Amino acid sequence: MMKRNGSPSANGKGVRLTMTLDGEKVAFNRGETIYEVAERHRKDIPTLCYDPRLEPFGGCRLCVVELEGARNPVASCTMEAQPGMRVRTRTAALETQRRILMEMVASENRDTDVDPMHGYASQEMAELLDRYDARTGRFEGAQSGASRDDDDNPFIKRDYDNCISCYRCVRVCAEQEGDYAISIMNRGFHTQITTEFGGLLKDSACTFCGQCIQTCPTGALGDLKALANKDVPGETKKTRTICPYCGVGCAVDVMTREEKIVGVLPAMDGPANEGSLCVKGQFAFDFVGHPERLSTPFIRDEKSGQLRPASWDEALDFAAGKLKKVVKDHGRRAVYGIASGRAPHEAAYMMQRFIRGGLGTNHIDNCSRA
Amino acid sequence: MSNPLADMDKPDVIFCIGTNMTECHPVAATRLKRALARGAKMIVADPRRIGLAEIADVHLPLRVGSDVSLLLAMAHVIAREGLVDEGFMAQRTAHGEDFLKHVERYTPEWAAEICECDAQDIEKAALLYGGADRGAIYYTVGITEHICGVDNVQSLCNLALLTGNLGREGTGVNPMRGQNNIQGAGDAGALPNNYPGFQTVTDLAHQEKFHKAYGRKVDLEVGMTKVTALDLCGDGIHAMMINGENTLVTDPDRHHCEHALKSLDCLIVIDIFMTETARVADVVFPATAWAETDGVCTNTERRVQRLRAAVPPPGEAKPDWWIVSRLAQRMGWKGFEFESAKEVFNELCSLSSTYAGLDWDRIDRGEYQWPVPEEGHPGTPRLHEERFENGRGIFKMLEYRDPEETLSEDYPIWLTTGRRLPQYHTRTQTGRAAGIDYLLSEETLEVHPDDIARLGLEDGGWAEMSNPRGCLHVKVRATTKSPKGTVFASFAFEDVPVNVLTGGGYDPVTQTAALKACPVALKPVGPPPALGGAPGPQPGLGRL
Numbered sequence A: 001m002m003k004r005n006g007s008p009s010a011n012g013k014g015v016r017l018t019m020t021l022d023g024e025k026v027a028f029n030r031g032e033t034i035y036e037v038a039e040r041h042r043k044d045i046p047t048l049c050y051d052p053r054l055e056p057f058g059g060c061r062l063c064v065v066e067l068e069g070a071r072n073p074v075a076s077c078t079m080e081a082q083p084g085m086r087v088r089t090r091t092a093a094l095e096t097q098r099r100i101l102m103e104m105v106a107s108e109n110r111d112t113d114v115d116p117m118h119g120y121a122s123q124e125m126a127e128l129l130d131r132y133d134a135r136t137g138r139f140e141g142a143q144s145g146a147s148r149d150d151d152d153n154p155f156i157k158r159d160y161d162n163c164i165s166c167y168r169c170v171r172v173c174a175e176q177e178g179d180y181a182i183s184i185m186n187r188g189f190h191t192q193i194t195t196e197f198g199g200l201l202k203d204s205a206c207t208f209c210g211q212c213i214q215t216c217p218t219g220a221l222g223d224l225k226a227l228a229n230k231d232v233p234g235e236t237k238k239t240r241t242i243c244p245y246c247g248v249g250c251a252v253d254v255m256t257r258e259e260k261i262v263g264v265l266p267a268m269d270g271p272a273n274e275g276s277l278c279v280k281g282q283f284a285f286d287f288v289g290h291p292e293r294l295s296t297p298f299i300r301d302e303k304s305g306q307l308r309p310a311s312w313d314e315a316l317d318f319a320a321g322k323l324k325k326v327v328k329d330h331g332r333r334a335v336y337g338i339a340s341g342r343a344p345h346e347a348a349y350m351m352q353r354f355i356r357g358g359l360g361t362n363h364i365d366n367c368s369r370a
Numbered sequence B: 001m002s003n004p005l006a007d008m009d010k011p012d013v014i015f016c017i018g019t020n021m022t023e024c025h026p027v028a029a030t031r032l033k034r035a036l037a038r039g040a041k042m043i044v045a046d047p048r049r050i051g052l053a054e055i056a057d058v059h060l061p062l063r064v065g066s067d068v069s070l071l072l073a074m075a076h077v078i079a080r081e082g083l084v085d086e087g088f089m090a091q092r093t094a095h096g097e098d099f100l101k102h103v104e105r106y107t108p109e110w111a112a113e114i115c116e117c118d119a120q121d122i123e124k125a126a127l128l129y130g131g132a133d134r135g136a137i138y139y140t141v142g143i144t145e146h147i148c149g150v151d152n153v154q155s156l157c158n159l160a161l162l163t164g165n166l167g168r169e170g171t172g173v174n175p176m177r178g179q180n181n182i183q184g185a186g187d188a189g190a191l192p193n194n195y196p197g198f199q200t201v202t203d204l205a206h207q208e209k210f211h212k213a214y215g216r217k218v219d220l221e222v223g224m225t226k227v228t229a230l231d232l233c234g235d236g237i238h239a240m241m242i243n244g245e246n247t248l249v250t251d252p253d254r255h256h257c258e259h260a261l262k263s264l265d266c267l268i269v270i271d272i273f274m275t276e277t278a279r280v281a282d283v284v285f286p287a288t289a290w291a292e293t294d295g296v297c298t299n300t301e302r303r304v305q306r307l308r309a310a311v312p313p314p315g316e317a318k319p320d321w322w323i324v325s326r327l328a329q330r331m332g333w334k335g336f337e338f339e340s341a342k343e344v345f346n347e348l349c350s351l352s353s354t355y356a357g358l359d360w361d362r363i364d365r366g367e368y369q370w371p372v373p374e375e376g377h378p379g380t381p382r383l384h385e386e387r388f389e390n391g392r393g394i395f396k397m398l399e400y401r402d403p404e405e406t407l408s409e410d411y412p413i414w415l416t417t418g419r420r421l422p423q424y425h426t427r428t429q430t431g432r433a434a435g436i437d438y439l440l441s442e443e444t445l446e447v448h449p450d451d452i453a454r455l456g457l458e459d460g461g462w463a464e465m466s467n468p469r470g471c472l473h474v475k476v477r478a479t480t481k482s483p484k485g486t487v488f489a490s491f492a493f494e495d496v497p498v499n500v501l502t503g504g505g506y507d508p509v510t511q512t513a514a515l516k517a518c519p520v521a522l523k524p525v526g527p528p529p530a531l532g533g534a535p536g537p538q539p540g541l542g543r544l
C-alpha cells in the first residue's frame, strides 16, 4: 500500500537517529514505527490489520518482531522506533508464531480464497496463507461473524463469514472518511461488524464510498459491481486515469478485461485522493459501455426533419457546409463555440483554436457559468 | 484553489461558505473531517442544514443571496476586535485603511437584519476566523451563482487579506471546482476574454503571439459570454458548436434556452449520448468517453493529470479534438493537421505561460500544479506565497445588493438548487450506471415541515412550483435541512427541470447565472397521471 514516510534526514538538532535492524544499522525519523522503518528497508514483515493510511491498531499480531531486551515479541506496527533499538524481523521462532497465527485465522473463515474482484486488498490473507503454508486445517475455529445476505444494496457485499475482525473497515470509515457508519458488536469469537442498530447500510451513515471494500484483507467485503464481471474472460489489465466526475481529480486504476471495464480501484498513490474515492468514482463507471452511447454521426435530414445516422465524411461535409453558409450570410462573428468542462484539455483547446484560428473571433466560452 | 488539497487537513479554523462539500466534493470533505478530528474548528455558512453544518462549530443559516452582508459584518468584528494582521496588511495589501473605515458601519446587528442570522453567531464566527493562526476559506457555486457572485468572492478575499490568511500552509481562499476539467477548459483558453494560459485577448502582444501561432489575426475585442450568445441566438448568433454540455437542461430559464437553440441556422453538438440538447441539433458527432480517451485534465488544486484510454470507443466515436480539427479542415483552414492528443497538448503548453514548463511526458505522474513557468520549475502547490500576481492584494469596498428578484406576495418562497451525492449533473452518466438509482431514483423538493403545514402541502405529496418563467410539479419531502421559507431541489432529473424557473439575473461582471436564489410560489396538486393522478402534461415541459 501507499507509503507516506520519506527517507530520514537529520533531526532538528542535527543528530541522526539510528537503530539496528537484522544486524544492520539504519537511520529513522522521530515518530516512525518499527514497521515503517523496516518497510523502508524492504523487510517485508507480514501484516493483516495494518493499512498505512490508518492509525496503527495492533490487533492481529502478525507483524511481531524480536526486540532485544523485551521478554516477548512486540507488534512492530504500533511500537515506535527508538534510538539504539536492536530488532530482528525474521527468526525461526517468529516465523513459527506467524504460521500458527495464520492457521488460526484461516480456521475462522468459510473461504480462504476469494476472487480478486472483491477489492484492492482482498488477496492479502490468501497470500499470507500461501507464504506460511498455513492451510493445514489443524484448528477448528468458529466463524466469527454472520453474513448479511439481506442487505440488498447493489455495491457492497457483506459476507462476514469471511471476517477476521481486523477492524480495517471500521477504522477506514471512521478515520479516513469520518463517517462512522460501521461499528463493532460484541468481542472475541462473537465479534460482528455491523452498522448502527444492526440495519442495512442504506439506512446508516454509509455514503457507499467503497473504502471498506478496498481495505478488507479477506474478501468478507466485496465490490458487487466488479464481482458481477468476475466471469468476463481475459486477464485483468489496470489503466491509471482520473475520475470523470468532480473537480477533486481522484486517481483511479480502471480494471479491464479485453474490451470491457470490469471495475475501478482507487489509486493508493493518487496525489489528490491518496486512495480515497466517493460513490461516483468507485461505482458509476458503466455509462461508458452503455448501449445508448452514440456510435455514429447524425445529421438532420432535409426532407423528414429527423436526425438520421450518417458517415463521418457526409456529416463533416454537412456541418462544414452549414457553417460556411452562416459565415457567408451573417459573417464570422455569427458563430459561437461552447467547450466542455467534462472533456479533456485537448477538446477545449481545439474548440478555442477553431473559433480563434479559424474565424478570428473570441466567441468561445465553457460551461462554468451555469 | 490557492492552496493544495493536502492543506485541507491543516487549518485551525475552516470557513466553508456556499459549498455542500460532503455531497459535491466528497473526497475533499474527508480531509476537512480529518482536520476536525485533529481539533480544528469549522464555520459553515449555508442556508440549508447540509452535512457540513451538522459537524460545524458555528452554522450560519443565511438567507440565500445575502453573503456580502454577512462577510462585511465579519470584517467589522475582526477590525473592531483588533484581530487584523497588521504586518501582512502593511507589507502585502493596498487600501487597507479605507477598508477598515468602510466596515465600521457594518455591524453584526445590521447584517442580521439582512442575512437573517443571529448577530451573536456572526460575532462568534468572526472571532473564530479572525483568531485563527491558519484560517482557510472554501467555497463553491453557492458563492458565485448570484448576481453578486464577484462581490461575494471579493468579500472572501477581503477577509483573508485582513487576517493574513493567504500564501501559507493551511490557509487560502479556495474555490472547489465542480466538474472534472472545468479548470482545464479555462486553462486551455475556452474563455471569451483569454487565450490559453489566461493571456488577455485585448493585449496587442498576445494578439501578435497567437497570430504567429495560428496564422490568423484574432480580434482584439473580447468575445461574448455564453449567456449573451444564448440571448442573441437568431439575432447575431446563427451557428453554435456545443461540446459535451447538455445546455438545455443545465442552463437557467429552460424555455428561453430551448427557443434560442431552435432559432439557430446551424447547431452542432459533440457528445457521448443523444442528450436533450443533441436532439435539437442539425449535426451530432459521437465523441469518445472517459476511459476511451487519452488526454489531460486539471483538478481544482491546479494539478495537471493524465487521462488514459483503457477500452476502445463504441463504433465510430472519435476524440473531441479529432472531430473539431477535422471539421476545421473541411472548412478549408490550415494548421489543423493534428494526429494525436499529445500533439495538441504540447501545442497548448508551448503557447501557455502557466503550462510553459510542462509537456505530455512531464505530466505523466501528475506531480505538477500550475503555474509551471519554465522547464525544471517544480510547480506551484501554493499561490501567493511571496507576492500577489499583481503586486499587492487590493481591498475592495463592497456594498450589499439585493438579488435581482426578491420575495413578493405572489412568490413568497426562495428556491435554491444544487447537486446530490450519488447523481451527477443531468445524469447523462450516473443515470446510466447500474445501482446508482438505488441510492437516489427521483427528485424531491425539500421543504421545512412548518412550510408544509402553512402551505397546505403534504410530505410525500405533490406540489406545483411556479414563477413567471415556468411551472413544474414535484414531489414534496419534509425536512428540517431546509430552513423555513426556502426550498431545495437538484437539477439532476429530467422530469423535474428546475431550471425552467431559475434565471433571475446574472452577475454583471462574469455573467454567471443566479441559480441559487429564485422566488417561487408553491401550492398542493394531485399526483401525476402515471401515479394515478389526473391526465395532463407536466406543465413547463416543452416537447423536444
Ligand code: SF4
Pocket (backbone or CB within 6 Å): A162, A163, A164, A165, A166, A167, A168, A169, A170, A193, A212, A215, A216, A217, A218, A219, A220, A221
Ligand atoms: S469485514 Fe474485512 S475489513 Fe472488516 S473487520 Fe472483517 S475482515 Fe476486517
Ligand code: SF4
Pocket (backbone or CB within 6 Å): A243, A244, A245, A246, A247, A248, A249, A250, A273, A276, A277, A278, A279, A280, A281, A282, B025, B026, B027, B028
Ligand atoms: S471519486 Fe468522487 S470526489 Fe473523487 S473526483 Fe470522483 S467524484 Fe470527485
Ligand code: FES
Pocket (backbone or CB within 6 Å): A046, A047, A048, A049, A050, A057, A058, A059, A060, A061, A062, A063, A064, A075, A076, A077, A078
Ligand atoms: S499488523 Fe501489526 S498487529 Fe496487525
